Amino acid sequence: MDAMRRLLRISRRDRMRNEMVRERVGIEGTITNDIERKQLIWYGHVQRMEEQKIPKQVLNWIPPVRRKKERPKKTWIEGIRKSMSKKNLTDNKWNRQEWKLGIGQRGKTL
Structure with a gap:
């Protein structure tokens, strides 16, 4: 946001909301x-891998010990599942074209 504000020559003292700054620059969405989109891209990439590949084994690995008292309860994969449900993606869409369309990446058009 700081770079966008400098681009428009707007200071924080001007009290302009971040949404207005993004709109003026022409950027849609947030960080x-x-x-979330980059995580879904990587998740789809790993799911298309063979089962013996290390990234896929690490993704499916569950640590044997409990978390410490102050640690967050949510795991990375739970965040991915939540993002998938928001975009109506299912686990059986590992075809590259379908996955790109589902997560919002543009596919090549002829």
């Missing part, structure tokens, strides 16, 4: 949407 959290970009992070």
